Amino acid sequence: MTRFSTRSIRGFVCCLVLALAIPVVPVSAQMTARVNYFTSNSVTSDLYIPSSYNGVNPIPLMVMAHGCSQTKTTFKNCTLMNDVAEEKGFATLYIDGVTNIAMCWEYWHAKTQSRTAQVCEGIANIVNKVKTEYKIDSNNVWLGGFSSGAGLAVNMAAVYPDMFTGIVVAAGLPFGNSQSLSPSITAAASAAKILEAAGTNKRLIRVLVTHGSWDLTVPQDASVRVSSAFATVFKSIDPNVDTTVTSTTGSVNGTAHTRYVYAKLNGEELVVYYNVTGLTHGWMGGSGSDYSHSVARGAIDANRIAYDFFYKPLQ
Numbered sequence: 001m002t003r004f005s006t007r008s009i010r011g012f013v014c015c016l017v018l019a020l021a022i023p024v025v026p027v028s029a030q031m032t033a034r035v036n037y038f039t040s041n042s043v044t045s046d047l048y049i050p051s052s053y054n055g056v057n058p059i060p061l062m063v064m065a066h067g068c069s070q071t072k073t074t075f076k077n078c079t080l081m082n083d084v085a086e087e088k089g090f091a092t093l094y095i096d097g098v099t100n101i102a103m104c105w106e107y108w109h110a111k112t113q114s115r116t117a118q119v120c121e122g123i124a125n126i127v128n129k130v131k132t133e134y135k136i137d138s139n140n141v142w143l144g145g146f147s148s149g150a151g152l153a154v155n156m157a158a159v160y161p162d163m164f165t166g167i168v169v170a171a172g173l174p175f176g177n178s179q180s181l182s183p184s185i186t187a188a189a190s191a192a193k194i195l196e197a198a199g200t201n202k203r204l205i206r207v208l209v210t211h212g213s214w215d216l217t218v219p220q221d222a223s224v225r226v227s228s229a230f231a232t233v234f235k236s237i238d239p240n241v242d243t244t245v246t247s248t249t250g251s252v253n254g255t256a257h258t259r260y261v262y263a264k265l266n267g268e269e270l271v272v273y274y275n276v277t278g279l280t281h282g283w284m285g286g287s288g289s290d291y292s293h294s295v296a297r298g299a300i301d302a303n304r305i306a307y308d309f310f311y312k313p314l315q
Contacts, residue, residue, distance in 0.1 A: 007260055038129050043097035043122035046072055047130060048082050050224040052089045060311060061088035061104070061130060063123070063164075065149030068104040072096040075146070079286040088138055088311075091138070093130060095123060098148075103227055107151030108177050112297050114197065115159040134175035142310050144168035145304075146283050147218065151177070154226060157205060158194040166206040166310035168302060171218045174225045183221055187228035194233050204234050204241070207271045214278025220275065227273045231263035235272055241265050252300045272309065274299060 038045045053059055060084065066075035072094035076082060085092045098105055098120055105119070106112055110296055112119050130136060143164050145153030150172025157167045158175045176185045176193035185193075195202060207230045211223040231243045247260045255278065262271035285301035 002307070004092075008219050015162070032169065038093075038126045040122040040125035040129070042099070042258060043095055043119060043126060044072070045093050045126050046076070047226055048076075048085060048092040049093075049134065050086045050089050050091065052086075053091070053134070055135060058135045058137035061093060061127070061136045062090055062306075063093045063095060063127065063141070063143040063145065064106060065145035065152045066103075067145075067147030067205045070103060071126075077287070079144075079146075079283050079303065079305050081144070082300075084307060086309055088306070089135065090122040091130070091136065095126070099226065102139075104148040105145075107148055107155050107173070108179055112152060112155050113159070113176070116141050118158070119185045120159050124163060127163060128294035139165060140311055142166040142168070142306065144170070144306060145172060146170040147172065148279065153234060157207070157230075158195060158197040160201070161203050161205060162201040162284065163200050166208065166306070168306050169207065169209045169223070169226050170302065171211050171215055171223070171281055172209075172226060173218065173222045181218055183219060183225050185225070187225040188232060190225060190229035194229060195236060198233075201235070202237055203238060204265065205268060206269075206310055206312075208302075208306050209271070209273040210284045211273070211275055212284075213275060214279060215281045217281035223273055223275070227260065227262040227271050231256050231271050234263045234265075238265060240281060257300060261282050265289070268312070273307070274300075274302075283308070 007285050029031045039049065062081065064075060064081060066072055072184050076094050082094050085144045111117050114120065134182055136296065141164055143153045143156055145168065150169045153167045157164055160217055173183055173188035174185055174187065176190050178184045209227050211220050234241045235243050242264050243262065245260060245262055247258055255276065257274050257276045260273040262273060264270055281301060287305055
């Protein structure tokens with residue numbers, strides 16, 4: 001009989017969108033976390049400050065938005081982003097504010113697709129509160145989201161591009177989408193809506209998109225449309241942006257993936273999409289396991305990939 005370790009079962013429970021995560025607090029979070037709680041417009045949040053913070057040197061901030069059937073706490077435990085935050089010296093802010101029974105961010109509704117929308121404005125208010133109380137590097141404020149949280153991350157990048165310099169879109173849908181799980185808008189139409197929503201605040205940011213080849217919840221084409229839409233937006237902002245799509249294949253500890261570059265400027269990559277073989281509907285890395293068909297940290301880690309991709313000055 002095949003036997004599975006406690007960690008494998010835990011990874012299965014915590015990384016799938018329709019499962020409840022088992023709360024497992026990383027050692028770094030147990031030992032060194034300084035946590036504050038901020039609320040605005042019904043959005044709540046937990047802030048983690050790394051032990052290296054000295055109040056003098058500005059640090060980056062990563063905002064994290066959970067998927068359906070998750071909370072900010074289960075998403076924290078699932079992704080293990082705090083471990084990387086402690087190692088690299090950046091703050092993490094886990095947000096919540098969903099009121100529906102499925103616990104999904106309703107990114108497909110107009111109430112999350114404008115700068116003055118209650119949820120979007122609430123998130124922006126909280127980020128500004130954190131920047132008021134702590135020395136945060138405004139050039140390195142990022143937002144990572146999974147599933148419905150990824151849809152929210154796309155929305156926030158569209159309506160608050162002046163606030164975020166990079167976003168992670170893990171199995172999310174394009175801006176302006178009118179359905180919760182299937183892409184209902186073309187990349188070109190989404191790009192037009194992003195430009196309209198951003199208005200005079202539009203600028204180049206970095207976009208990291210991830211999707212699993214075994215995802216049966218959100219079609220992989222959704223990530224293609226997200227990547228293409230932002231590439232089109234950036235080309236509109238700066239005609240020098242190269243939107244020739246290139247791809248390379250690779251493998252990390254036996255986990256295969258294809259890495260696509262959708263946009264770059266003067267050699268600096270702006271839009272990158274990882275399609276990961278064997279990943280289901282989950283976060284790439286964290287406490288995943290082979291048992292759940294997701295990818296564990298030892299194989300390929302979105303947390304570190306995001307940090308390495310985002311923590312660079314834009315030209």
